[in-house]
Amino acid sequence: MSESNESSKNLGRRPEGVSDDTVEAVGKVSEALEYVDRARGHLYSFHQLMGRADLLLGDACDLLRDAGHGEVADRLATEMVGRNxxxxxxxxxxxxxxxxxxxxxxxxxxxxxxxELQHGVRHVFEAEMKERRRTKGQPGHEGRP
Incomplete structure (x- = not known):
């Protein structure tokens, strides 16, 4: 049995018979999804930032009108406020x-x-990396909580 298989048995993560290559490949799929999750967060930030900008521009149009610049306010309100x-x-x-x-x-x-490939177990690759990289017996390097 390979070292990574042996160390994962200690963590109880890797299902029996799952190869190192499979663990690496499944880990890459999960990592790709993590990047998509991050991109999704940026998309939600974009959504909130644009929404806030539109509200602020609406407020600015009101202030421009109050300051006597109705034509400028109307142009901005008509062409930009609520724009797709x-x-x-x-x-x-x-x-x-x-x-x-x-x-x-x-x-x-x-x-x-x-x-299909890891019996639903998450983060097998990361758990095995943790086991390889930690210093056994060192505070802050515990295998489990």
């Missing part, structure tokens, strides 16, 4: 489309890969 950020879409529609047609589909695939 992509053709026909506000950011909530972009977020919904991403969630429904990419993120949720990828999550299902990642779960299926883990279920």
């Amino acid at each position: 950020v992509l053709y026909g879409r506000w950011t909530f529609q972009i977020v919904e489309d991403f969630d429904d047609n990419y993120w949720s589909v990828f999550r299902e695939h990642e779960h299926r890969v883990r279920d």
Whole structure:
């Protein structure tokens, strides 16, 4: 049995008969999903930032009107306040489309890969890396909580 198989037995993560190559490949699929999750977070940040910017621009238009600059305020309000950020879409529609047609589909695939190849066990690759890299007996390097 390889060293990584032996160390994972101590952690009880790697299912019996799962090869090092499979653990590495499944780990890459999971890592890719983690990057998609991060991208999704940035997309939600974009959604919130654009929404806040639109509200602030609306407030600015009100202030411009109050300051006697109605023509400028009207131009901004008409052309920019509430404007689509992509053709026909506000950011909530972009977020919904991403969630429904990419993120949720990828999550299902990642779960299926883990279920089929690692009996549903998550983070086998990382658990084995932890076991290899930690200093046994050293405070802060415990194998388990």
